[in-house]
Amino acid sequence: MAFDLTEQTLARIDQFISRYPQKRSALMMILHEIQKEKGHLSLESQEWVAEKLGLTPIQVREVVTFYPFYREHPIGKRLIRVCRTLSCALNGSYRICDQFKQEFDTDLNVISPDGRVTIEFAECLASCGTAPVAMVDDDLYESLDEAKVKALCDEIRANTAAWAAEPSATGAP
């Protein structure tokens, strides 16, 4: 099956390339755009990017594997990132993280059994004055406590469909 992207993504990619004096500089922005559409960066997508930028596939993959945000495998529909670093930890972020895990009956760095979320620890999210904090996809949630985490998890469950009883053949949601 050919690797394809939406018209919109393709247009954004061409726009990124035109912004930089050297094509290769557009690599990270392109990877962001593709990961946003596909959820992760398959080897197929990496080969497509390499061809697009005139790079070797390994030049793309060494970037994908270096930066923690790029993923080669699918994750849950929503990404929960709990800040693990000092100011958040001093204010109970490990407990907050445990609560998220219990709410979705899951462990760190795996897709939850209902397919809704993947929970990760993040390193300093730069909002230490409102610790503890977490991000759900693009949004930051500050000054978390047990009640706020509960409300947030309820909100995620209400707005994110669970997998059907059986995961689809591809294993992706």
Place this chain on the structure above:
Amino acid sequence: MNEDLKQMTPIPKRTNLHPLERRIILKHADDPAYDTSIDCYERHGGYAELRKAIGEMSPEAICQEVLESEVRGRGGAGFPAGMKWKFLDRKSGKPIYLICNADESEPGTFKDRQIIHKDPHQLIEGMMISAFAVQARLAFIYIREEMPHGARILESAIEEARARNLVGENILGSGYSCDLVVHRGAAAYICGEETGLIESLEGKRAYPRIKPPYFPAALGLYMCPTVVNNVETLCNVKHIVGMGGKAYAAIGRPGNTGTRIWCLSGQVRNPGYYELENGRHTYGDLIHTIGGGLLEGRHLQAVIPGGSSAKVWRAGERFTGKLKNGDSFDWGIDDVPLDFDGPMAAGSMSGSGAVIVIDNTVDIVEVLANINAFYAHESCGQCTPCREGSLWMKKITTRMANGGARREDAELLASIGDQIAGRTICAHGEACAWPTQSFVAKFRDKFEAKAEADPEALRTRAFRMV
């Protein structure tokens, strides 16, 4: 401002300013009626300095004002920005680039977030003045991935500024052209190191480059002369042009000019960001008077004065010595001047302005274990001492916090730290070694006592930081 943009300002406004604050950079940011649109910015006098700079001043004159302002970099190293610009190789014939370092990642730091989310045009104005001053052909904002709304706010703001001919071709009819591009990182701390950032911007792994020869001022982005400045530093340039370098230098104290946005966090009553005139206050003022002091019934154990890589201070510690001007000093933590030179004299640094307060309820060994986990995760892996050493320090301190401490651990940790600092390409070596070296030196009794602690109690503890 459209509704979409309002949605993009998810961080709350703080309207209860402390009376000791002197707000220049964050003058408007927390005004509830102030938004991120260009109309609002111009209504508050915005872009007047860019018009003045491009219309009435030569690039050399702007550089001279910045030099005279003595403004020091707000990203961590505190290097004078005017000197940094002076080092720029202008004779190479190659294009010059300006990069704004918005990779705000040093644990404890959250000041640039306020500027980007609440007053993006101030940064754009500061950047365009700086770009004109160094005659940059193109400018970039390298923003960390974890601020996706911030990146969108900046992109919208740049579009607005471009539509008014403040960014892009033939700016304000001057014949000077410079575009501004937002580039997003992907969750790697090392991209805050300027040469790592440059590699990242070139579409590569963010492996820092060795200096010499790769000083960005000569061999930066695409091997061209490049200036990399922090968000807050670039905003200051706008105000330096507005009031003049000498008037700016009168704020604060000599060698520590202007205001600074301090980030107070950890176990303190009123954490937050506070813009204060340099050198007019002390760490005691920040922690107790402004920050409200410690929580009920607790007492101070330690302070990290400038981001988690800064060397720790132990409660009760005294600092003595002679200042640059020959005066002798004898300070407790509360007496250390809140500026660049104060914490340096007290054996640490102000770094990125992030002050982390640690009280007596937590295990200091576990605090170090938490910090070590960060630096081990963020080592880029190029240099063996840092790659291996940061991981060993993390493993040893985690084992200690979890009930497996041995008496010789303190000595072992110190020796690993000593073998990293000064032996790596970039300052991440120091950043990961300084916490271990300073925690072990200052809390040696607690590290050694760990071996006598009840392992079962540690294994089953309720509160964890690793």
